Amino acid sequence: MIVILLGAPGSGKGSISNYLKEKHGFIHISTGDLFRKTVAQDTPLANKLKQIMLSGKLVDDDTTNEVVRQELLKINNPQAHIIFDGYPRNVNQLEYLNKLTKIDYAIDVQVDKAEIMKRITGRRVCPVCKEIYNIYYKKPKVENTCDKDGSLLTQRNDDQESVVVERYKTYMSLNEPLIKACQDLKIYHTIKNDRLDNAIKQVKDICNLQ
Numbered sequence: 773m774i775v776i777l778l779g780a781p782g783s784g785k786g787s788i789s790n791y792l793k794e795k796h797g798f799i800h801i802s803t804g805d806l807f808r809k810t811v812a813q814d815t816p817l818a819n820k821l822k823q824i825m826l827s828g829k830l831v832d833d834d835t836t837n838e839v840v841r842q843e844l845l846k847i848n849n850p851q852a853h854i855i856f857d858g859y860p861r862n863v864n865q866l867e868y869l870n871k872l873t874k875i876d877y878a879i880d881v882q883v884d885k886a887e888i889m890k891r892i893t894g895r896r897v898c899p900v901c902k903e904i905y906n907i908y909y910k911k912p913k914v915e916n917t918c919d920k921d922g923s924l925l926t927q928r929n930d931d932q933e934s935v936v937v938e939r940y941k942t943y944m945s946l947n948e949p950l951i952k953a954c955q956d957l958k959i960y961h962t963i964k965n966d967r968l969d970n971a972i973k974q975v976k977d978i979c980n981l982q
Contacts, residue, residue, distance in 0.1 A: 774873055775979060776856040776866075778950065779881030780943045781936070782888040784965045788881065789857045791972050796981055798853045803861075806839050807831065817842070836861075837868045844872060862946050863953045870957065877978055878954040880962045881971065885940065892936045896925035 775798075777785040792798040811822045817838060824831050840859060847854070860866040869875060883891075894908040898918035905912050905925060912918060916925050929935065954960035963974035975981075 773853045773877075773979065774856075774875045775854070775877045775879060775975075776860065776869075776875060777858075777879055777881060778947065778954070779965075780883065780885075780888055780947075781939050782892040783881040783883045784891075784968060784971060785857045785881055787968055788965075788971055788975055789855050791968075792853075792855050792975070792981075796853065798855045799847060800855055800857060801840070801843060801859065802857045803831075803836060803839070803859045806843055810839050810842075833862070833864045833868070837865060840869065841872060860950070863949050866950060866953050875957065875959050877961060878957075878959045879975060879978060880951065880954075880960065881965050882962055883965050887966075888940065889933070889936060892931050893933050895931050896927055898923050899926050 775792075777788060779785050786802070789798070789800045789802070793800045807821060807825065810818050811825065812818070817835075821831065821835060821839070824835065836859070844854075856869070860869050866875075890908045891906065894906040896905045896907060896912075896916065897903070898905075898921065900923045901918065901920050903918055903920055904910075905918075912925065917923070918925060930939070951960060961978045963971055963978070965971035
């Protein structure tokens, strides 16, 4: 079974993917994780990817698609349950993936923009133990201080409001044609992620998981 999760940054794709990985044995493929794993290697593709990432540019479709193709070759199991998180990001990537393997479901995780802003801009991280907090939903016992080791919590640069607004705009501009392409393939479904347990139930129902 091949599932792709669509949704804006902060919509909960990672949490849903982790559940499917832990409870149903899915292989979780995130392009961000793949890029980090690839650049640690000594291959022509790794060197190309390093140069792109060092330049601060977005990784182009051809390179992204090749990284995904090589990962699928490593898995080499037509019976595997795989969930893609953050890929494909546009129609070109969708068309490429659809040639590599049959996509069973494209699930669009929908969350109100105001809620997304709170989830991302409210996020704080401990620089030592990497524990994640949220000033709206998971506050530390002492303001801006990690419960575990007392370190001062930090906010990632890409979690700042101005950055999140731009990321959301970029996502929305790419999302409409991607949704249309998924609808044309008759694989498109939507769920509401107001609560994680409700979102997971909807995904299980769509994918016929017990």
